[in-house]
Amino acid sequence: MxxxxxxxxxxxxxxxRRIAGGELRPGDPVPTTRAIMRDWGVAMATATKALAVLKQDGSIESRARVGAVVAQRKPARSARGIERDRVVGAAVRIADAGGLQALSMRAVAGELGVATMTLYRHLDDKAELTQLIADAAFxxxxxxxxxPGWRSHLRVAGxxxxxxxxxxxxLPRLVSITRPAPLPGLLAYGVWTLRALDGLDLDPSTRLHVYATLVNYVRGTAVNIETEAVALLDTGMTSTEWGRARLSVDGPLVARIADQGAEVDLDSLFAFGLERLLDGLTVVLGSPGSRR
Incomplete structure (x- = not known):
């Protein structure tokens, strides 16, 4: 692993791996939440999420009076009627449940109940699929x-x-600043956001740099959302609760850089940084009501 x-x-x-190797066969019970907690040494939230992902990708199913068992292998359905939108929708659901690590052509095929090769009638490879789910999200x-005003417009865009x-x-892991994919959802965000700069006396390069700087700031802060969500599941505590709990251990060290009453979380960090970014852009764009 x-x-x-x-x-x-x-x-x-x-x-x-146990299912693929035949150690666990269709109909066999899978480890319970408590067994996973014991055998893997994890919290209940982590065990619960692992079982949820296995159910989401079709590896296991629930049976009345039995519990979770290895799912029966479903015969592949015909490719007829499988549209690209359905493929993308299934991929988004898988990524939402288990992250990009859980996303594969095989997992999507299992979600849709079709043979994996069927998907290649709609997509070239997984790289194209990840582009499409990013576009669907936007x-x-x-x-x-x-x-009104460029500052308010860019704030809303952020x-x-x-x-x-x-x-x-x-999603943040799929957004590229230097190699953006020219797809409809992504382009619509760019067009709407750049309207904030219409009427300002800016050359094309400056317009693009303003846009890319905003996108990169938000994306760079947002990469922490996924790790924070995993940490919340593992610890059962928000970042604020975790920080307070650590004060009894790290209090003297924390006091060297911040008052014990000071708190920060991702939402406050995003909002504070966004305003400071907009403050800085006044050097280039002027006051929100000006036309330069």
Whole structure:
């Protein structure tokens, strides 16, 4: 097992290995939550999430009065009627449940009940699939009427992007600043955001740098959402609760850099940093009501 993976994914991989190797056969009971807690030395939240991912990808199923068992292998259905949108939707559900580590062409095929090779009639490879789920995530954004002034407009753009990352914690890893994919959902976000700079006396390069700087700030902060979600499952504590619990141990060290009453979480960090970014952009763009 890969020690760099979150604990729940290592458990998923181990149980899937047992199923693939025939150690666990269709209909056999799988380890219970308590057994996973005992055998892998993890918290209940981690054990529960591992079983949820296994159920999501079709490896296990629930049976009345029995509990979780290895799922029966379903015969592959015909490729007819399988549309690309269904493939992308299944991939998004898998990534939401288990992260990008859980996403594979095989997992998507299992979710849809088709042969893995069927998917290659719609997609070239997993790389294309990850581009499409990123685009689908941005396509979910419901754009409001832009507020007046570039600062308010860019603030809303940052908040819309942040909300997309909160819905899909895997998404920041698929957003590229230097090699963006020209897909409809991603382009729609760029077009709406860049409207904030219309009417300003900016050359094309500066416009693009302003846009990329905003996107990169939000994405860079959002990469912590996924790790924080895993930590919450493993510890049962929010970052604020964890920090308070650590004060009894690390209090003297923390006091060297912050007052014990000071707190920071991802939402406050994002909001504070976004305002400071907008403050800095006034050097280039002028005051929000000006036209340069």
């Amino acid at each position: 890969n020690a760099g993976q979150p604990p729940y994914l290592r458990i998923v991989a181990d149980i899937q 396509a979910e954004i419901d754009y409001p009427e832009p507020p 908040e819309l992007q942040w909300a997309a990352y909160q819905r899909h914690p895997w």
